[in-house]
Amino acid sequence: MSFLDRQDAGRHLAVQLRHLCGADVVVTGLPAGGVVVAAEVAEELHAPLDVIVVRRLGVPFQPEYAFGAIGEESVRVLNHYVIRQTGLTSAQIIAVEAHERMMLTRRVQQLRANREPVPLAGKTVIIVDDGIATGATARAACLVARARGARRVVFAAPVGPAGGVASLHQAADEVICPYMPAEFYAIGQWYADFSQVTDEEVAALLDKAVAQMTGQASADARTADVVINCGVRLAGTLTIPEHATGLVVFAHGSGSSRRSPRNQSVAATLNRAGLGTLLTDLLTADEELSHAYVFNVRLLASRLGRITAWLRGQAGVGRLPVGYFGASTGAAAALWAAADPESGIAAVVSRGGRPDLAVDRLAEVRAPTLLIVGGADEEVLALNRSAQQQLTCENHLAVIPGATHLFGEPGALKKVGDLAAEWFTGHLQDR
Numbered sequence: 001m002s003f004l005d006r007q008d009a010g011r012h013l014a015v016q017l018r019h020l021c022g023a024d025v026v027v028t029g030l031p032a033g034g035v036v037v038a039a040e041v042a043e044e045l046h047a048p049l050d051v052i053v054v055r056r057l058g059v060p061f062q063p064e065y066a067f068g069a070i071g072e073e074s075v076r077v078l079n080h081y082v083i084r085q086t087g088l089t090s091a092q093i094i095a096v097e098a099h100e101r102m103m104l105t106r107r108v109q110q111l112r113a114n115r116e117p118v119p120l121a122g123k124t125v126i127i128v129d130d131g132i133a134t135g136a137t138a139r140a141a142c143l144v145a146r147a148r149g150a151r152r153v154v155f156a157a158p159v160g161p162a163g164g165v166a167s168l169h170q171a172a173d174e175v176i177c178p179y180m181p182a183e184f185y186a187i188g189q190w191y192a193d194f195s196q197v198t199d200e201e202v203a204a205l206l207d208k209a210v211a212q213m214t215g216q217a218s219a220d221a222r223t224a225d226v227v228i229n230c231g232v233r234l235a236g237t238l239t240i241p242e243h244a245t246g247l248v249v250f251a252h253g254s255g256s257s258r259r260s261p262r263n264q265s266v267a268a269t270l271n272r273a274g275l276g277t278l279l280t281d282l283l284t285a286d287e288e289l290s291h292a293y294v295f296n297v298r299l300l301a302s303r304l305g306r307i308t309a310w311l312r313g314q315a316g317v318g319r320l321p322v323g324y325f326g327a328s329t330g331a332a333a334a335l336w337a338a339a340d341p342e343s344g345i346a347a348v349v350s351r352g353g354r355p356d357l358a359v360d361r362l363a364e365v366r367a368p369t370l371l372i373v374g375g376a377d378e379e380v381l382a383l384n385r386s387a388q389q390q391l392t393c394e395n396h397l398a399v400i401p402g403a404t405h406l407f408g409e410p411g412a413l414k415k416v417g418d419l420a421a422e423w424f425t426g427h428l429q430d431r
Contacts, residue, residue, distance in 0.1 A: 002191065003158060003191050004191075004193060005192065005257065005259075006191070009159075010158075012158060013041055013156055013157070013176070014040055014041045014045065016176050017126060017156060020126060021045045021046070025047045025123065025125075026047060026125050026126070027042035027049050028049070028051060028126065028141075028145070030051070030054065030138075031053060031107070031111060033129070034129035035202045035206070036130070037128050037129070037157075037158065038128035039209065045126075047126075049118075049206060051108075051111050051202065052144050053071065053111065054072075054104070055071075055101075057078075057097060057100055060092055061086075067088060068083075069136045070100055070104060071140040073147035075140055075147055077139050110203070111203055111206065115206075119149075121150070121151075122149060124153075125145040125152070125153050127141045127153065127154070127155045128156050128157065130157065130187060131158065131159045132161070133161075133187060135165075138168055138172075139167070142168070153171070154174045154176065157176075158177070158179060159177065160179075160184070160187075161181070164184075195408075196406060198261075198265075198408050198409075203265075208264070222239070224237070225237055225238075228306075228307055230307055232303075234280055234281055234282065234283075234284070235258065235280065235281055236278050236279060236307075238277075239271055240316070241271050241276060243274060245321075245428060246276065246323060246346065246425075246429065247317055247320040248277050248325050248420075248424055249278045249325070250277065250280065251282060251325070251333050253328025253331075253352075254328060258279040258280050259279075263327065265414075266351070266416060269417030269421050270325075270417070270420065270421055275421070276320060278311065283300075283303075294329070297329065298336065300329070300332075301337040304333050308337070320428075321346040322344070322346060323348065323367075323424050324338060324348045326348070326350050327350075327351045327352055328352055328353060329354055329357060331352075332353065332355060332356075332358040335355055336361045339358070341366075345367040346427055346428050347368050347428055348365070348370070349372065349419075349420045349424065350384070351372050351407070352405050355384060356383045356386065359387065362390035365391060366393050367393060368393060369391060370398060370419065370420070370423040371395065372400065372420070373400070374400050374402070374403030374412065375402055376402055376404045377404055398419050400416070
């Protein structure tokens with residue numbers, strides 16, 4: 001068994017946790033990847049979502065080898081076997097812990113944005129991660145939950161080795177791990193997409209969860225799951241803020257989905273700027289398994305055009321100007337679709353896009369186009385610079401210094417969202 005991505009893993013894990021659904025349940029995730037899994041669980045159980053932040057204590061001369069972990073509430077878990085094996089001194093242990101304690105405090109502030117943590121006292125606390133390795137951070141997280149007054153602690157992860165899972169039974173009241181392969185080398189080997197999750201994405205998921213639990217989402221914006229019939233039935237999530245001035249359709253890249261935390265993070269930024277968003281898949285689940293579909297830009301663009309036509313037939317949003325936000329191959333599809341003279345697309349934004357896959361159509365694009373590329377994504381940056389020479393419409397290339405293809409560096413994804421919001425609000429409102 002393997003999972004498409006963390007969202008897929010979260011949906012599988014949520015099924016195993018349905019017996020815990022109740023008013024006294026709080027779901028917490030270990031950042032960063034565990035929060036993506038936890039968000040799916042919290043949605044299924046209709047429970048609040050929060051984080052439990054822990055930090056690994058790495059051996060100074062071999063940082064990936066953990067001799068323990070620390071967490072909030074001054075929790076510390078040490079692996080004395082590793083300490084003896086590596087010959088660590090008390091001074092080394094104190095120095096590593098002091099540094100990691102400072103980093104932990106900083107990260108808690110960044111993820112919660114000075115928001116108070118969800119109370120755990122008297123609650124059943126489900127702690128979720130995207131997988132179990134040694135179990136050190138998981139044990140620390142369980143101790144944090146108990147220090148904050150949890151009545152019952154459940155640790156849950158989609159995959160992990162039998163030994164690592166067994167080691168958690170002393171720390172948690174219940175351990176849920178539906179998949180324990182006999183040969184286990186790394187968590188990422190059980191995911192088709194195990195790409196890095198940024199703190200910005202985690203913060204966006206927490207913001208969304210808080211809004212849903214407090215009713216802010218329904219007060220400020222209407223969000224609905226939709227099914228779009230465009231020759232095939234495609235799923236999507238449509239969010240329309242009050243007094244929306246435009247609507248942006250997202251086209252994700254290969255190996256991703258409409259549930260991508262990266263696109264959800266950007267979409268949340270656009271929603272706060274007063275823009276509606278439609279996060280949708282351009283292929284069915286079966287089609288996504290075939291390269292013949294995944295890289296068929298003409299087909300993807302055709303689907304995007306049909307989705308846009310469907311939107312324009314929907315009451316309340318049909319008159320809003322429409323823009324496209326594309327990533328990777330999805331950016332090629334967005335540019336291809338925007339080149340249709342009947343498309344009426346008001347603006348296009350490409351994030352780490354592959355405009356070279358639509359090179360034959362670039363000169364026909366009339367919509368103002370913003371190309372956003374990471375400065376360290378050298379190959380894609382070269383492709384975008386070349387493609388920019390083919391564009392005859394208003395266009396701009398924005399390079400985010402130091403960012404790689406997935407914009408996983410601190411602050412990089414936030415910059416993407418801010419640039420996209422500025423571009424779309426400037427061009428969609430003019431229509």
